[in-house]
Amino acid sequence: MGNRFPAGGYLEKILRVDLTERRIIDETVCADVLHQFIGGTGLGIRLLYDELKPGIDPYSPENRVIFATGPVTGTMVPGSGTYSVISKNTLTGLVAAAQANGFFGARLKYSGYDAVVVQGRSDRPVYLHICDGKAELEDASDLVGKDTFETDMLLHRKYGEDGVEHGISVAAIGPAGENLVRYACIVSDRGHVASSGGVGAIMGSKNLKAIVVRGKHGVPIHSSNVKSYLENVKQWVEEAKSSSMGKLVSNYGSIGFFVPYHSRGWVPVKNLTTNIFAGEEVFEAEYIRGRLHHVQPRSCHGCTFYHCHTVEVAKGTYKGVVGESQHVLRSVPQKRLSLFNRKHFTQRPRLCKWRAFPFYPGGIGKSYGNPNRGNNCSCESFWASQEVLSAGFLK
Ligand code: SF4
Numbered sequence: 001m002g003n004r005f006p007a008g009g010y011l012e013k014i015l016r017v018d019l020t021e022r023r024i025i026d027e028t029v030c031a032d033v034l035h036q037f038i039g040g041t042g043l044g045i046r047l048l049y050d051e052l053k054p055g056i057d058p059y060s061p062e063n064r065v066i067f068a069t070g071p072v073t074g075t076m077v078p079g080s081g082t083y084s085v086i087s088k089n090t091l092t093g094l095v096a097a098a099q100a101n102g103f104f105g106a107r108l109k110y111s112g113y114d115a116v117v118v119q120g121r122s123d124r125p126v127y128l129h130i131c132d133g134k135a136e137l138e139d140a141s142d143l144v145g146k147d148t149f150e151t152d153m154l155l156h157r158k159y160g161e162d163g164v165e166h167g168i169s170v171a172a173i174g175p176a177g178e179n180l181v182r183y184a185c186i187v188s189d190r191g192h193v194a195s196s197g198g199v200g201a202i203m204g205s206k207n208l209k210a211i212v213v214r215g216k217h218g219v220p221i222h223s224s225n226v227k228s229y230l231e232n233v234k235q236w237v238e239e240a241k242s243s244s245m246g247k248l249v250s251n252y253g254s255i256g257f258f259v260p261y262h263s264r265g266w267v268p269v270k271n272l273t274t275n276i277f278a279g280e281e282v283f284e285a286e287y288i289r290g291r292l293h294h295v296q297p298r299s300c301h302g303c304t305f306y307h308c309h310t311v312e313v314a315k316g317t318y319k320g321v322v323g324e325s326q327h328v329l330r331s332v333p334q335k336r337l338s339l340f341n342r343k344h345f346t347q348r349p350r351l352c353k354w355r356a357f358p359f360y361p362g363g364i365g366k367s368y369g370n371p372n373r374g375n376n377c378s379c380e381s382f383w384a385s386q387e388v389l390s391a392g393f394l395k
């Protein structure tokens with residue numbers, strides 16, 4: 001193995017789970033591989049390349065779904081709760097590499113592993129529980145059909161934790177993944193989404209409903225690097241806080257991007273037939289935060305940006321807490337389809353995250369798939385229809 005990667009950052013250990021054989025084993029990762037393919041995505045792609053035969057079907061048991069972390073995951077580096085999910089892509093047949101922020105990546109590391117490789121297919125729904133270097137498959141039949149928020153809350157309660165900021169992290173699929181929707185995603189920490197490549201559908205094809213991670217393992221940092229590591233973290237935090245982007249994001253999340261983007265003509269409206277959205281004031285961050293909903297900051301592991309916020313829906317069908325939607329989420333229904341309805345600021349993102357299919361392709365798919373639209377891009381009855389999109393999401 002040599003000593004080419006002495007600076008730590010990795011535990012040099014992965015967990016392999018064969019769902020067909022119900023076999024769980026620890027494996028060592030060669031330090032040279034970690035050095036050459038830095039980060040969770042690099043490690044995951046290397047493992048996938050080594051292990052998959054060419055031409056396999058993404059939904060076949062031979063496909064892998066790999067949850068992987070990088071060398072700074074779980075450290076004090078801002079935003080280092082991120083993880084990558086690597087698999088064969090359900091849409092392209094190439095590589096799927098999806099990332100989500102939050103806490104899951106950090107807690108995967110604290111559970112004792114740099115990565116989890118899942119292969120095979122379970123004959124019944126299961127979830128994987130990993131804690132302090134031990135892993136078990138548990139029956140998930142009572143979680144089938146539940147959305148990702150419900151699944152997360154039920155598993156938190158089962159393991160004695162209530163808030164997402166403490167203790168355990170759950171990465172789960174919803175009905176979209178269970179039903180093998182080709183662009184289904186994985187939702188972790190109630191609102192952080194690994195959304196591309198159909199990774200949720202791959203989990204569904206393996207009958208794997210969720211992964212729960214927790215533990216007390218530290219992330220090794222070589223003693224000779226501690227001083228420079230702390231200096232770098234301090235510098236990054238200060239630079240992030242003092243930058244204009246940092247200030248905007250800390251105050252308003254990415255919803256503060258709308259007005260500058262719109263004034264530069266970057267916002268696609270009515271399926272890119274124009275870049276003018278009448279009544280842009282309803283997208284101004286001050287208006288949304290002041291008039292439409294109230295938010296609570298909820299930052300990811302180690303992040304000083306506080307750009308993620310939660311919104312409480314006080315009553316109605318969608319009662320509960322959901323992550324505030326981002327600028328890009330609003331781009332699809334509110335601008336691309338030219339729809340505006342205040343309840344949809346929280347409703348549609350909530351539906352997507354519950355059911356675990358990505359908002360952006362979902363919204364675009366609905367827009368192009370609407371039979372009323374035909375070739376008439378200026379069909380006002382369609383553009384004005386508030387319920388078309390929601391009805392589609394509810395199906
Ligand atoms: S709070 Fe926002 S900026 Fe910070 S890590 Fe999470 S997603 Fe990224």
